[in-house]
Amino acid sequence: DAQSQMGAIRLRIRLPTGQTTVEATTFGDLADHIDNSLGDAVHGNSWQLLTGYPPAPMAKPNRADALAATLKSGETVTVKVTEHVSPPVQPPAPTAPPMAVADEDAELQAAMALSLGKKAPAQPVVPTFDSEDADLRAAMAASLGHPVPxxxxxxxxxxxxxxxxxxxxxxxxxxxxxxxxxxxxxxxxxxxxxxxxxxxxxxxxxxxxxxxxxxxxxxxxxxxxxxxxxxxxxxxxxxxxxxxxxxxxxxxxxxxxxxxxxxxxxxxxxxxxxxxxxxxxxxxxxxxxxxxxxxxxxxxxxxxxxxxxxxxxxxxxxxxxxxxARKFTDTQAFTLRCLVCQRGLVGQEGALAHAKDTGHTNFAEYK
Structure with a gap:
């Protein structure tokens, strides 16, 4: 019943500026925590919540709605900012025990691991793929028969x-x-x-x-x-x-x-x-x-x-x-090429969708 759904639950929050945890009862409590974490640059009407696998926007709830009616304790909630947020010059250190971030696209991570001739990780982790990274250099050199640089x-x-x-x-x-x-x-x-x-x-x-x-x-x-x-x-x-x-x-x-x-x-x-x-x-x-x-x-x-x-x-x-020098990968905007059919793809979502449609799981980043 509604009364049993009003207990506090613990959530993991992924923000553009880092990660945090919160124990909250209502969506209003959660919204206040997010606003405080993001600071003055972002207000409540300029972000949305994504949940599930793969992460999808959830309908905007009322502030009084119980979190437990929609979310489970321990669940990860991603905050997607719809307006530009300037990162703080000196962001504060974490105040709660930090957590490993689960990857919403485990299938893509497995595909990338297979591209490198490795076992797919047994647990979802944060995947990206950088052509400047040693992993990709090794994979590309091996595919060309060159010594690994x-x-x-x-x-x-x-x-x-x-x-x-x-x-x-x-x-x-x-x-x-x-x-x-x-x-x-x-x-x-x-x-x-x-x-x-x-x-x-x-x-x-x-x-x-x-x-x-x-x-x-x-x-x-x-x-x-x-x-x-x-x-x-x-x-x-x-x-x-x-x-x-x-x-x-x-x-x-x-x-x-x-x-x-x-x-x-x-x-x-x-x-x-x-x-x-x-x-x-x-x-x-x-x-x-x-x-x-x-x-x-x-x-x-x-x-x-x-x-x-x-x-x-x-x-x-x-x-x-x-x-x-872009020695990193933006997983939302990086460009990939399917090495099976040579099709160009954009971001994790594009690669994951292509893998599901075609069964192709061999990718490399290009710029």
Missing amino acids: TAPTAPVVGSAHGERLVRRVIPADNSCLFAAVAHALDGASGRRERADGLRRVVADVVLADGETYSEAVLGQPAAEYVSWILKQESWGGGIELAVLSSHFKTEIAAFDVQSQRVDLFGQGAGYTQRICLLYDGIHYDLIVRTLFEGAPEELDVCCFNSTDDSVMAEARVLVGEQHR
Whole structure:
């Protein structure tokens, strides 16, 4: 009955400026939370809610309507802004345990994995496909019978002695987040093997702290999440970064190339060291200080003092350069070509529709 549907439920909210969670009872409560999260640039009449799989706009409810009558606790709601929103210059760090974002187009992600000769991920993750990304370079080189290229580092502001921050490319093998953290904390040697150990760290923490990492936060029961994250083909995200930050007592600054925002995990916890990751939409690389031109990755300086604002300033310059060079993928507007029939496609939705219509699942991005 209506009375039983008025209880508060917990929702995951995907916003243009980041992710958040909310416990709310009515759509009015949810709308207020979204307006507050978006700030003054956007008002309630300039966004809409998308739910379901694939995400579809939902009819605009009345403010007094109960959320539980339409949505389930733990569900993900996407906020689509219908007017331009200027991203904040210095967005606040997450105030709630961050969450891995589920991919609304799991079928397209599976198709992209097959294009690269990999297993499709066992759990939906955030997919994008960047022709500048190591994954696509490897796939294109292999299709042409060429050696797989190694991606160069990207220099940014540095000292007169040749020291500078660079983007240290991590192998694209579905464990890039864990390998990047392993490289940062203990060096490049053996990082792939140590990445599997970090998966176990995350699994153990999640099982031990059911209050923080509840089913609503994880999007699934803890046992199922643990089984998933221990698989090498499963990608990491916000939850995993939060766990690793806490476990190793290290701030982790995750820079997003497309939005140029940074999420700082462990901020305010009193940690004295910080590592910096760079996310391009499909892949995590590491931001390191190289001591001289051509220095081997074994000499990378990966851990920085958490109070050294100059490192963050240099990192923002690097991210800006990567953004201007379009070293990211806009999954709503990127262009793909079907490698089976050579048809041009636009965005995830176009590729997914084409795959459903034709059964073709081999794609590559072009610009």
